[in-house]
Amino acid sequence: MSELEINSLRKNFGALEVLSDINLSIRSGEFVVFVGPSGCGKSTLLRCISGLEPITSGTISIDGRVVNEVSPSERGIAMVFQSYALYPHMTVAENMGYSLKLARLPREEIRRKVEETAAKLQLTDYLDRKPKALSGGQRQRVAIGRSIVRDPKVFLFDEPLSNLDAALRVQMRMEIGQLKKTLPDTTMIYVTHDQVEAMTMADRIVVLKDGEVMQVGTPMELYETPASLFVAQFIGSPKMNLMTGERAKAYGVPHVGVRPEHMEVVENGPWGGEVIYAENLGSDTYVYVDAGEEDPTIVRSQGKRTFTPGERIALRPEEGALHRFDETGNPVISQSAV
Numbered sequence: 001m002s003e004l005e006i007n008s009l010r011k012n013f014g015a016l017e018v019l020s021d022i023n024l025s026i027r028s029g030e031f032v033v034f035v036g037p038s039g040c041g042k043s044t045l046l047r048c049i050s051g052l053e054p055i056t057s058g059t060i061s062i063d064g065r066v067v068n069e070v071s072p073s074e075r076g077i078a079m080v081f082q083s084y085a086l087y088p089h090m091t092v093a094e095n096m097g098y099s100l101k102l103a104r105l106p107r108e109e110i111r112r113k114v115e116e117t118a119a120k121l122q123l124t125d126y127l128d129r130k131p132k133a134l135s136g137g138q139r140q141r142v143a144i145g146r147s148i149v150r151d152p153k154v155f156l157f158d159e160p161l162s163n164l165d166a167a168l169r170v171q172m173r174m175e176i177g178q179l180k181k182t183l184p185d186t187t188m189i190y191v192t193h194d195q196v197e198a199m200t201m202a203d204r205i206v207v208l209k210d211g212e213v214m215q216v217g218t219p220m221e222l223y224e225t226p227a228s229l230f231v232a233q234f235i236g237s238p239k240m241n242l243m244t245g246e247r248a249k250a251y252g253v254p255h256v257g258v259r260p261e262h263m264e265v266v267e268n269g270p271w272g273g274e275v276i277y278a279e280n281l282g283s284d285t286y287v288y289v290d291a292g293e294e295d296p297t298i299v300r301s302q303g304k305r306t307f308t309p310g311e312r313i314a315l316r317p318e319e320g321a322l323h324r325f326d327e328t329g330n331p332v333i334s335q336s337a338v
């Protein structure tokens, strides 16, 4: 059991309100990802949960107990940051067991816990090495292992993979996914800028903006039924195209959103524009088109087709995949497809 309940949380830094009226219920064993633009308050919210940052008002409860006044070390929370300072003069085993040694656990028990944790993280062969003899990913795993040995109820990750290269990020994403399976009762909260991490790892995503929760849902709920234009354009990469003016009016609204994968390059289509440039990724090509909108319209096309800057192309949106929004950015739900 490790439920986390946040009620009417506010956090001010002096006169600046950084978090306003945050309400969240996170279930035991859930993996929740916080996303949002830079400065929206993700890290501050994580630090408030950990106890490193006092809150201005509201409550944070773990398993039904209000922990506002409970010190960070007594909340049963572990935090993993992007910069993980391992002790350079200690071996992996010593690094992982250090907090247990400080807590004066018997040596045998420390050894058992460290070995069990090392096995979960595939670090068994490295227990006698010093951190300098490890790769970036292995060091990150030691940092995670150091927290796991303490059996935290809640694990907080603040962009833990942002210092790693692309291939290692993919590997660590899988490993954290595996870790989640070996710790089914541990609640995990993960802050990231990375769309792929959010979409692939989260049971639920919390989208924050200017210190407020915009929407909470499974990755696919947010992707398919965004509650606002903001969420629609924030979730998904490349972002959803926004069509305005006559193009939107044809659908009876001021704004129509279409994801790049729901737009097709055709011989004759209702929309069109001039190719600005094309990014060929091998499997797909993202074509950036000047269709007269504020931002370039992005279309995902098959990798084999080539596009030349300046070329005029016609586009057709997939009718069933259109998102309509009113003046204020709220979705307009209508039964008729067109």
Ligand SMILES: Nc1ncnc2c1ncn2[C@@H]1O[C@H](COP(=O)(O)OP(=O)(O)OP(=O)(O)O)[C@@H](O)[C@H]1O
Pocket: 013, 016, 018, 036, 037, 038, 039, 040, 041, 042, 043, 044, 045
């Ligand atoms: N100790 C502090 N004193 C004053 N203002 C702060 C402090 N810490 C954070 N802030 C401000 O609070 C706001 C939220 O910061 P926070 O670091 O939580 O954002 P974030 O969403 O994690 O951003 P990023 O994605 O860039 O890491 C920012 O405007 C930031 O400048």
